[in-house]
Amino acid sequence: MAKRLRGLPGYLVLGIWTVFSLFPLYFMAVSATNSSQDVLASRLIPGTELFTNIAALFAAQDVARAMGSSFAIAAGTTVLALLVCSVAGYGFEVYHSKGKDVLMGVLLLAMMIPFAATMIPLFQVFAKLGLVNSLVAVIVPSVSTPLLILLFRQSSRSFPSEILEAARMDGLNELSIFARIYVPTMRATFAAAGVITFMMAWNNYLWPRVILIKNEVQTMPMLIVNLSAGYVTDYGVLMLAVLLASLPTVVVFLVLQRSFANGITGAIK
Amino acid sequence: MSALTTTPGGRGGSSDARDLKRRWLGTDRRHNLTGWAFLLPAALLIVLVSFVPMIQAFILSLQTGRGTRLEFADPLWYNYQRLLGDEIFKQTLGNTLIYLVIQVPIMLILAMVLANLLNNPNLRFKAFWRTAIFLPCAVSLVSYSLVFRTMFANDGFVNDVLTTFGGQPVNWLGEADTARFVLILGLLWRWTGYNMIFFLAGLQNIDRSTLEAARVDGANALQVFWRVTVPQLRPIILLTAIMSTNGTLQLFDESWALTRGGPAYASMSVSHYLYEVSFQRNPNFGYGAALAYVILILVAVLAFIQMKVGDKRG
Numbered sequence: 001m002a003k004r005l006r007g008l009p010g011y012l013v014l015g016i017w018t019v020f021s022l023f024p025l026y027f028m029a030v031s032a033t034n035s036s037q038d039v040l041a042s043r044l045i046p047g048t049e050l051f052t053n054i055a056a057l058f059a060a061q062d063v064a065r066a067m068g069s070s071f072a073i074a075a076g077t078t079v080l081a082l083l084v085c086s087v088a089g090y091g092f093e094v095y096h097s098k099g100k101d102v103l104m105g106v107l108l109l110a111m112m113i114p115f116a117a118t119m120i121p122l123f124q125v126f127a128k129l130g131l132v133n134s135l136v137a138v139i140v141p142s143v144s145t146p147l148l149i150l151l152f153r154q155s156s157r158s159f160p161s162e163i164l165e166a167a168r169m170d171g172l173n174e175l176s177i178f179a180r181i182y183v184p185t186m187r188a189t190f191a192a193a194g195v196i197t198f199m200m201a202w203n204n205y206l207w208p209r210v211i212l213i214k215n216e217v218q219t220m221p222m223l224i225v226n227l228s229a230g231y232v233t234d235y236g237v238l239m240l241a242v243l244l245a246s247l248p249t250v251v252v253f254l255v256l257q258r259s260f261a262n263g264i265t266g267a268i269k
Numbered sequence: 270m271s272a273l274t275t276t277p278g279g280r281g282g283s284s285d286a287r288d289l290k291r292r293w294l295g296t297d298r299r300h301n302l303t304g305w306a307f308l309l310p311a312a313l314l315i316v317l318v319s320f321v322p323m324i325q326a327f328i329l330s331l332q333t334g335r336g337t338r339l340e341f342a343d344p345l346w347y348n349y350q351r352l353l354g355d356e357i358f359k360q361t362l363g364n365t366l367i368y369l370v371i372q373v374p375i376m377l378i379l380a381m382v383l384a385n386l387l388n389n390p391n392l393r394f395k396a397f398w399r400t401a402i403f404l405p406c407a408v409s410l411v412s413y414s415l416v417f418r419t420m421f422a423n424d425g426f427v428n429d430v431l432t433t434f435g436g437q438p439v440n441w442l443g444e445a446d447t448a449r450f451v452l453i454l455g456l457l458w459r460w461t462g463y464n465m466i467f468f469l470a471g472l473q474n475i476d477r478s479t480l481e482a483a484r485v486d487g488a489n490a491l492q493v494f495w496r497v498t499v500p501q502l503r504p505i506i507l508l509t510a511i512m513s514t515n516g517t518l519q520l521f522d523e524s525w526a527l528t529r530g531g532p533a534y535a536s537m538s539v540s541h542y543l544y545e546v547s548f549q550r551n552p553n554f555g556y557g558a559a560l561a562y563v564i565l566i567l568v569a570v571l572a573f574i575q576m577k578v579g580d581k582r583g
Binding site: 007010013014017018020021022024025027028031039040041042084085087088090091092094095096097100103107110112113114115116117118119120121122123124125140141143144145146149174178199202203205206209210221224225228235238239242245246249250252253254257260261264265 | 300301303304305306307308310311312314315318319320321322323325326329379382383386387389391392398400401402403404405406407408409410411412413415416417418419420422424425426429430458461462463466467469470515518519521522525526540543544547548554557558560561562564565568569572
């Protein structure tokens with residue numbers, strides 16, 4: 001009995017933080033089914049206004065297009081980032097040399113450069129290239145990141161050199177060793193890297209806000225901010241839009257939580 | 270050049286030792302070059318989207334003018350001089366430092382405590398607690414900002430709860446201190462679980478026997494945590510502190526969507542002000558770039574200090 005009670009403060013702390021953690025999400029989900037007045041009246045049970053809110057939201061904003069843009073950006077960034085960074089991480093580890101260590105050190109410095117410091121020149125360059133309002137301009141700056149290269153480099157350490165030697169003996173060229181042997185054995189790392197990249201790209205706000213000027217070209221995070229910017233906010237509709245904007249990343253998170261955790265912490269192991 | 274084109278694999282065929290040696294050197298060199306080719310796209314991209322713009326931003330910070338008509342300022346450091354007299358800059362930088370000094374320590378301590386609780390082998394429903402506390406990381410910054418904005422609206426949920434329990438409604442987003450409080454609360458909500466994951470990963474590397482030994486020696490739970498666990502987590506504390514400092518100095522989304530910087534500039538972050546200077550009303554890229562450089566230098570200096578402090582405690 002005494003032993004059981006000893007754990008009680010711990011459960012209490014976990015319980016309180018869990019309520020704090022989940023409540024805003026519950027509030028968002030429930031409010032999506034309520035009218036604006038009910039949201040403000042703090043109605044905390046599901047209502048019947050979901051379809052009214054959906055109709056109002058789709059009438060006010062081009063949700064389908066924003067969803068499409070967000071998906072294109074997140075998927076495009078993820079595919080390109082996995083390709084570029086996995087090849088680089090593999091290159092750093094498997095073809096290890098002093099010069100490459102120096103380069104890695106320099107690239108890691110880029111992690112300390114705040115995005116704010118590069119944002120204005122990046123905008124100028126993409127403007128010169130005529131890529132303002134283009135999704136390509138949103139994707140390119142997030143394709144190659146030191147964090148992802150580091151993640152792939154660290155996990156390449158566990159790639160057995162015997163396999164590499166054996167494959168070379170069999171006459172496989174270096175690119176096929178990477179594509180046919182390394183990639184399949186490193187599935188877990190690809191999953192981790194993919195999840196963090198997808199979620200970061202989907203949730204990114206500042207750079208799309210800067211480079212996508214036209215009102216018609218917007219991502220889901222931009223759409224919900226625009227929705228709240230009017231003089232009168234319909235809170236039910238707003239919470240529905242926030243719910244839609246969050247759903248893809250929440251689903252990815254719930255399905256691949258372990259990969260996500262490995263992705264954010266993997267580079268330090 | 271011929272060394273580059275020799276094919277590997279002829280190991281058993283050659284009887285000439287010198288030839289063999291030359292071939293292997295050739296293979297090494299070829300592999301080395303293959304390695305560089307593998308790095309090239311990633312390295313080139315990072316140089317083009319990070320290092321080159323960083324240098325361009327510095328040059329830009331020495332220029333004045335509106336829109337695209339820019340010329341070098343006289344004196345060159347004019348934009349930096351102007352920053353010193355800019356009250357809004359001082360206000361927004363002050364706000365950002367307040368967030369940094371108040372929010373980051375609270376968050377890291379909470380994250381450490383929660384991770385420690387989750388690491389208890391006897392804990393029940395571990396997966397549930399972990400998922401629940403980690404879940405806010407899945408939601409975008411502007412999404413949760415708008416949820417918090419709705420909950421803390423004048424006639425919103427939080428004030429309803431307050432009045433139900435006989436309190437007075439608070440104009441949360443309309444007063445400087447309460448607006449900053451809501452923003453800090455939001456940051457704690459979004460990032461505590463994220464940092465907890467780092468501490469959990471760190472705790473798994475700690476030898477449990479050190480904890481047992483301390484307990485046998487008569488240390489209570491708090492002493493074990495403070496004297497045995499925390500010192501072993503030092504590298505993780507350093508890492509999370511640097512990441513959080515870096516993130517807080519670049520804070521934008523919450524300032525933009527949750528408090529909209531208001532009232533007036535009372536809760537605006539310095540990155541939000543940078544955006545306003547650079548892309549709203551009369552865009553002034555030169556002045557914006559100078560502001561960006563202040564953020565860059567702050568990030569570098571604070572990371573340097575933290576690394577020094579983190580080292581000394583060893």
